[in-house]
Amino acid sequence: MKGRPEYDAVVVGGGPAGSTAACLLAEAGHSVALLERRTYPRNKVCGGCLSQKTVRFLDRVFSLPVPALRQAGLLDFTGTGYALYIGSRRILTEDLDEPVYFTGRERYDAFLAKMAARAGAEVHTGAEAAGIDHARRTVTTSDGDRYSARVIIGADGVHSRVRRTLPQSVVDRKRWQNNLGWTLELAIPRREAETLVNEDGPIRLDDGLATPHLILAACRWGYGWVFPNREAIIVGIGGLLSANGGNLRDTFEAFLKSVGLSAFAARKPAGYLLPLGNYIPSPAHEGTVLVGDAGGFTGPLLGEGIFYAHRTAELAAHAADRHLTAGAPLAATYTALLRRRLIPELRAETALRNFVYRCLDARMHAPLAAFMRATNTLVIDAVQGTRSFRGFLRDDDLHSAIW
Ligand SMILES: Cc1cc2nc3c(=O)[nH]c(=O)nc-3n(C[C@H](O)[C@H](O)[C@H](O)COP(=O)(O)OP(=O)(O)OC[C@H]3O[C@@H](n4cnc5c(N)ncnc54)[C@H](O)[C@@H]3O)c2cc1C
Incomplete structure (x- = not known):
């Protein structure tokens, strides 16, 4: 030693x-x-x-x-905007004030x-x-x-x-395990995604594959995403292990189909754990x-x-x-x-x-959609860090210097 x-x-x-x-x-x-x-x-x-x-x-x-x-x-x-879905229903398409x-x-x-x-x-x-x-x-x-x-x-x-x-x-x-998430993610080369994306699924990705998509209910206690990048399109789902179990492969295939990317269903996604509140x-x-x-x-x-x-x-x-x-x-x-x-x-x-x-x-999709439309800018501000999740108030102290 x-x-x-x-x-x-x-x-x-x-x-x-x-x-x-x-x-x-x-x-x-x-x-x-x-x-x-x-x-x-x-x-x-x-x-x-x-x-x-x-x-x-x-x-x-x-x-x-x-x-x-x-x-x-x-x-x-x-990313200058985003699209939010509940299941296959688009509930918001918004521009972002800041990207x-x-x-x-x-x-x-x-x-x-x-x-x-x-x-x-x-x-x-x-x-x-x-x-x-x-x-x-x-x-x-x-x-x-x-x-x-x-x-x-x-x-x-x-x-x-x-x-x-x-x-x-x-x-x-126990608390750690109860709030632990499991994810599957696939990076699809952009050129292939652009060629093979189809309109088979209920969710239509935008033409240039440039808009981040968030899809609630793609799995339980979690969501699915389609994120644009320069060379690749990143497609994933992730949710609490306690709600989904550790095998999301079928759910992931169904998700690929729903966003018109079923051509990539045979590709093996990477699996990774993700803390989700633990x-x-x-x-x-x-x-x-x-x-x-x-x-x-x-x-x-x-x-x-x-x-x-x-x-x-x-x-x-x-x-x-x-x-x-x-x-x-x-x-x-x-x-x-x-x-x-x-x-x-x-x-x-x-x-x-x-x-x-x-x-x-x-399955309270309609009231949830109404809530999300009403609070959308506040939630985005909280994610972007200009508001607090506590009452959506402005809080300059949250991200400020401590040294
Ligand atoms: C599918 C998925 C999508 C995500 N998307 C996003 C996103 O879009 N935006 C976002 O903000 N976050 C995202 N996250 C979360 C984000 O990836 C993590 O929160 C972030 O990487 C945490 O950083 P970290 O430095 O704590 O850990 P890590 O990035 O995991 O780094 C840990 C490092 O420790 C090293 N290591 C491990 N064990 C040892 C050891 N025994 N000895 C020495 N070294 C060791 C590893 O090799 C690694 O380099 C995502 C996570 C997943 C799983």
Whole structure:
């Protein structure tokens, strides 16, 4: 077993959450090791949709406004409107006041990891964390390297090994499982999709395949999506495992047919777990904290997770910095930040999720459609981050700086 010098922080996992935490801590002058089990560029099953709150985060925290993101080749497609369906019935076609963007995760994640390295973090790829000793604050990799640190940040995604080593008093495993989602997603090369899309199904995709489509009731307690990108059309469904079971393959085929893409039914979609409301309210133990998917932090209604990966990493990095520089208690500081800045929002979004999916379970499609038409701009503002899900009020504090 090879020992290494003690670091201020070891970050396990180099997705958006891990790279954000590593970058911010390194910028603050701390010694950081980022352990990523794969090598970049690596893909992550994802629709790649960046809402305005994500784009604003990148500008505020990394000084990367939209033109800089574009120049770095991170914005592949711009969505200026959307279509919303309940089953096969279109209930809304709207322009967006501010666009959403679509990225490719290979490039997005590699770019962020490079940024963390440039800030001074040691980025170790091919380094899989295999054992975590929370009391001794060490992480041992499958190659036998041992990293010790004053803080461990678990950013290793929905399958998180770091989370699995935390006690039941921190991770309520029943609640975790009850709100865990299962997704299937297929990236269809744009040229093929444009050639083979037909009008067999009840849902007509627009001619240029340029409009993001969201289809409620494509599966239970979840939805289907058709997201445009430059080179591909991303088609997926995802919903709670507890409502759908783990086999959505037939449902996915039916979904492809409904959007006129039955020509691709024989292709194997990628399956991936997705947190859908199973955020852990106090994801901290000894010197370890969880961020991003590892802690279940995605929007419970849509499963949007890139923003929450960045934001929880920012909060955790701040708590770790206070701990390292001023001796503030790590767990209490992080939990307090989450409680003030994020959990109320996630709780309100969960309430909306429950309302929407209970209406669908009760087949109350017409009243739900009326509700969605009436609240549409408010919900979009909340997704884009200019309003809170709590009463749809304006809330400038939600996404503001904490350092
Ligand atoms: C089908 C699907 C579609 C989605 N679409 C969207 C979307 O359009 N927009 C959006 O905002 N969100 C979307 N999400 C959610 C989003 O992908 C996640 O929320 C986001 O990737 C979370 O980032 P993260 O950094 O926490 O975890 P990840 O991105 O999963 O990164 C975790 C990293 O940890 C590494 N790792 C894992 N285990 C270890 C280990 N033991 N040791 C070292 N490294 C390890 C992994 O290799 C990986 O690089 C989607 C998710 C799914 C499944």
